Structure formats: structure tokens, C-alpha cells
Amino acid sequence: MRNLLFKASFEGSSFHGWQQQENAVTVQGELKKAWQRLTGEEPNIIGCSRTDAGVHANEYFFNVKTESRIPCECFPVALMSAKLPGEIALLSCAEASADFNARFDSVKKEYVYVFENTAVPSPFNYKRAYNYKYPMDIEKMNEAAAHFVGEHDFSAFCASGAQVKTKTRTIYAASVERDGDKVIFRVCGNGFLYNMVRIMAGTLLHVCCGKINPQDIPSIIESKDRARAGVTAPPDGLYLNKVYFPGDANEG
Amino acid sequence: MRNLLFKASFEGSSFHGWQQQENAVTVQGELKKAWQRLTGEEPNIIGCSRTDAGVHANEYFFNVKTESRIPCECFPVALMSAKLPGEIALLSCAEASADFNARFDSVKKEYVYVFENTAVPSPFNYKRAYNYKYPMDIEKMNEAAAHFVGEHDFSAFCASGAQVKTKTRTIYAASVERDGDKVIFRVCGNGFLYNMVRIMAGTLLHVCCGKINPQDIPSIIESKDRARAGVTAPPDGLYLNKVYFPGDANEG
Numbered sequence: 001m002r003n004l005l006f007k008a009s010f011e012g013s014s015f016h017g018w019q020q021q022e023n024a025v026t027v028q029g030e031l032k033k034a035w036q037r038l039t040g041e042e043p044n045i046i047g048c049s050r051t052d053a054g055v056h057a058n059e060y061f062f063n064v065k066t067e068s069r070i071p072c073e074c075f076p077v078a079l080m081s082a083k084l085p086g087e088i089a090l091l092s093c094a095e096a097s098a099d100f101n102a103r104f105d106s107v108k109k110e111y112v113y114v115f116e117n118t119a120v121p122s123p124f125n126y127k128r129a130y131n132y133k134y135p136m137d138i139e140k141m142n143e144a145a146a147h148f149v150g151e152h153d154f155s156a157f158c159a160s161g162a163q164v165k166t167k168t169r170t171i172y173a174a175s176v177e178r179d180g181d182k183v184i185f186r187v188c189g190n191g192f193l194y195n196m197v198r199i200m201a202g203t204l205l206h207v208c209c210g211k212i213n214p215q216d217i218p219s220i221i222e223s224k225d226r227a228r229a230g231v232t233a234p235p236d237g238l239y240l241n242k243v244y245f246p247g248d249a250n251e252g
Numbered sequence: 253m254r255n256l257l258f259k260a261s262f263e264g265s266s267f268h269g270w271q272q273q274e275n276a277v278t279v280q281g282e283l284k285k286a287w288q289r290l291t292g293e294e295p296n297i298i299g300c301s302r303t304d305a306g307v308h309a310n311e312y313f314f315n316v317k318t319e320s321r322i323p324c325e326c327f328p329v330a331l332m333s334a335k336l337p338g339e340i341a342l343l344s345c346a347e348a349s350a351d352f353n354a355r356f357d358s359v360k361k362e363y364v365y366v367f368e369n370t371a372v373p374s375p376f377n378y379k380r381a382y383n384y385k386y387p388m389d390i391e392k393m394n395e396a397a398a399h400f401v402g403e404h405d406f407s408a409f410c411a412s413g414a415q416v417k418t419k420t421r422t423i424y425a426a427s428v429e430r431d432g433d434k435v436i437f438r439v440c441g442n443g444f445l446y447n448m449v450r451i452m453a454g455t456l457l458h459v460c461c462g463k464i465n466p467q468d469i470p471s472i473i474e475s476k477d478r479a480r481a482g483v484t485a486p487p488d489g490l491y492l493n494k495v496y497f498p499g500d501a502n503e504g
Binding site: 009010011056076077080086087088089090091120121122123124126127128 | 261262263308328329332338339340341342343372373374375376378379380
């Protein structure tokens with residue numbers, strides 16, 4: 001039995017997130033149906049992240065154990081042609097070791113959160129960015145974002161109800177840059193809590209509008225109090241951008 | 253009664269085209285509903301073009317006669333807030349002369365047709381570009397496109413069943429350029445027949461794959477035979493890009 005690792009990309013606005021659900025269109029659910037059509041197998045599709053409804057992925061990995069003999073180089077196109085929606089693309093397929101698990105083996109992830117900074121939201125960015133029409137102070141946002149870097153208990157940046165052993169995560173990099181009409185918040189870490197990037201993005205918006213000072217971020221983190229951080233920014237602007245596994249050239 | 257000219261933009265993939273229809277979501281239909289909500293009036297919304305289902309507009313104009321006293325500078329945001337779908341944006345509003353008509357007064361239009369030239373279609377270009385995975389010879393496409401320029405009877409580039417007095421149109425410019433993974437066909441003329449740009453785009457694809465030689469374009473035009481031109485490219489890649497009215501600075 002082969003263990004195949006797929007690299008994918010999806011536009012999340014038409015999906016109720018990654019994870020399969022009854023009566024809802026999800027990325028995992030659509031992949032499963034296409035897999036069944038193509039191979040006849042009932043697959044166990046293990047995704048690298050449980051992205052929420054409306055969240056996008058420039059890069060996403062999942063692995064599947066299979067008896068299928070379809071060669072790796074043919075598998076992505078074959079699976080896409082098995083009526084996979086056009087909002088999901090399969091970019092590559094490679095054989096992984098038998099015990100590889102896309103969920104547990106990822107060591108680092110990068111997310112981007114895209115703000116559209118225009119007076120009028122473009123219809124072409126609808127559901128793909130979060131429109132903010134007031135001036136954005138990139139320098140101040142960067143100053144705030146820099147405080148996210150390091151190993152911290154991010155309880156203040158976690159949606160309530162999340163069941164995890166520890167809320168300590170390490171952020172390797174966090175920065176904000178302008179790209180034309182867009183303002184992009186980029187954050188890389190060893191793991192992320194539920195809604196963590198969206199709460200960070202909402203907090204940066206509060207920095208923009210003066211509700212939070214950049215130098216207040218450390219005390220907000222220390223407080224572990226969700227109420228002190230900013231709003232949860234909508235999923236529209238959130239993209240899983242890069243996923244790293246052990247042995248990746250740029251893993252470190 | 254004021255005659256208001258609106259500049260709009262829309263992402264066409266969720267609409268059955270511009271024109272209002274029963275039991276189908278259209279751009280004109282959505283604008284009409286928003287107008288009724290905002291003003292209570294039953295508007296006559298006159299669009300500059302009857303774009304097909306799935307076609308996009310970077311720039312689109314429509315005019316409406318109204319008794320409303322909402323100031324021009326507030327009207328776009330007010331109308332958008334009256335539950336206009338996010339796939340439609342209103343960019344500006346200005347008062348026009350009483351006899352101005354967005355449909356009949358436009359003197360020139362530019363369309364772009366966007367090809368995505370990648371091995372795997374990106375989910376972010378789905379319904380927004382036409383994926384073509386083989387190499388594209390921009391020089392050859394440009395050579396072919398140049399033959400569109402001038403005043404011609406474009407019967408060979410018109411979908412059958414079109415009821416128009418004359419199929420003679422003037423093309424002012426037609427060119428193809430690569431922009432990263434995208435290949436963009438840009439065409440500007442005094443008017444366009446039904447499916448004309450999409451048939452031109454399909455013909456350029458036939459040039460790409462060697463079915464049609466660039467130097468054959470003049471004889472295809474002369475033949476007035478639809479069967480000699482290429483396929484009708486799908487609406488996904490088509491964008492109304494610019495619309496000119498008399499007196500525009502760059503109208504000529």
C-alpha cells in the first residue's frame with residue numbers, strides 16, 4: 001500500500017471549510033467523492049490543517065493510503081478530472097513513507113491575511129480579502145506584529161471553546177507589507193490555535209484605528225484574556241500560504 | 253428629474269449576464285432590486301452593454317432617470333448598502349444630460365480576454381480566465397490579431413441568430429501580451445457583434461495550436477463564414493474593460 005502526499009490549492013469561499021460534514025460542501029468531502037469515483041476506494045484523507053469555512057489555501061497538503069497503481073505524475077490530473085470542483089487544484093503528488101501523516105508531521109506553517117485597502121471593495125476581491133477603507137499605518141502594524149514573534153501562551157488570541165492541551169505556540173516571523181491596494185499580514189509559526197491568525201489580524205486593525213497601541217501587545221499576550229485582543233477578522237482574507245515538513249530545504 | 257450615470261464593476265461568474273430575466277440572478281436585476289429598496293422607485297436601468305452569463309466587467313456604465321435627491325457622491329455607497337451583492341461594485345455617479353443613454357451613446361469599447369497559461373488551472377482563476385496549458389506563441393497571436401484592425405464585415409466572427417442591421421464594425425486596436433502566467437488579448441472597437449470577442453479569442457487559440465495561420469485571418473473575415481473562424485472561447489476569460497462616451501478625454 002502506497003502513502004501518497006498531495007500538494008493542493010483551493011479557493012475557500014464556496015466551501016464549509018476543509019473537514020467533511022454531512023449536508024455541507026467541504027474540501028475534504030469533495031476530494032473524497034472524486035477519489036471514490038477514480039479508484040473505487042473509500043479513502044482516509046488526512047489534511048495538514050482544519051481550515052475554517054471561507055478560508056483559502058495557496059498551498060495545502062494531504063496524504064492518502066491507497067492500493068491504486070496510478071502513477072504519482074498522473075494522479076493529480078486524474079483526480080481533478082474525476083469531477084473535482086474547479087475551486088480545488090492538485091499541484092503535485094509524491095510517495096511518502098508509510099508512517100507519514102500530513103496533520104501531525106507538519107512542523108511549520110505560514111498564513112497570510114489579505115486586507116484590501118480601498119474606498120470601494122472590488123468585486124474581484126469579494127470573499128478573497130477584507131476591505132478596510134481607512135488609511136493603514138503599515139509601520140505601526142509592523143511594530144505590533146513584531147511582538148507576536150517568540151514562544152508565548154496565545155490564549156488571548158484563541159477563540160473560546162478550543163480544546164487543546166497547551167496554548168503555547170512559537171511564532172517565527174510576523175510582518176505587514178503593502179502591495180498596491182493590498183496590505184498583507186504574514187505570520188509563520190510552529191502551530192496555530194483556533195482563529196489565532198484572524199484574531200491577530202483583527203488586533204492589527206485595532207492598531208490601525210488607534211484602539212490598541214503596538215506596545216500594548218506584550219501585555220495583551222501576557223493577560224491571556226481574549227477580550228483584550230481585537231476582533232476576529234473574517235475568514236475571507238485568510239490564506240494558508242506554506243506548509244513545511246521535516247526535511248524541507250527551507251524547513252528551519 | 254435627474255439622469256444619473258453610474259460607473260460599475262462586476263465579477264460575472266455568479267450572474268446570468270447583465271439583462272434582467274425571470275428566475276435568474278442578473279446584474280441589472282440585482283441593481284433594480286437595490287434601487288427599489290433604496291428609493292422606492294421602479295427604475296429603468298439602461299446598461300452600456302448586454303454582457304453574457306459569466307462575463308465580467310472591470311468597467312461598466314449604466315444610467316437611470318430618477319426623482320431621488322440622494323447626492324451623486326453618496327449614491328454609489330447608498331445603493332451598494334441596499335443589499336447589492338458583493339460581486340457588483342459601484343465606483344462613481346455623475347449627472348448626465350437628460351437625453352444621455354448609456355447604451356446608444358457609447359462610442360468605443362475595449363474588451364480583454366484573459367488566458368491562464370499554466371499546466372494546472374489555479375483555483376483562484378477559476379471562472380475568471382480560460383486555462384490553456386500548451387505553449388502560446390504571442391508573436392503569432394499578435395500577427396493574427398493585427399488583421400482584425402480596420403473596418404470589416406465581421407459576419408465570420410458573429411454567433412448565428414444575431415439580429416443586427418449590419419455586421420460591419422471598426423476595430424481600432426487588437427493585440428496580445430503576456431503578463432506572467434496570463435496571456436491577454438485586448439481589443440478595442442466602435443462596437444461588437446454577439447460573441448465576437450469570444451470567437452476572436454477562440455480563433456487566436458486555433459492560431460496557437462496551428463489550425464489557423466495568422467495570414468489566413470483576412471480571408472476568414474472576407475468569407476463571412478462563421479465555420480471558418482475558431483471556436484467560441486468560454487465567457488470565463490472575457491472582461492469588458494473600458495467604455496468611452498463622446499467627450500471622454502481619450503475617446504478618439
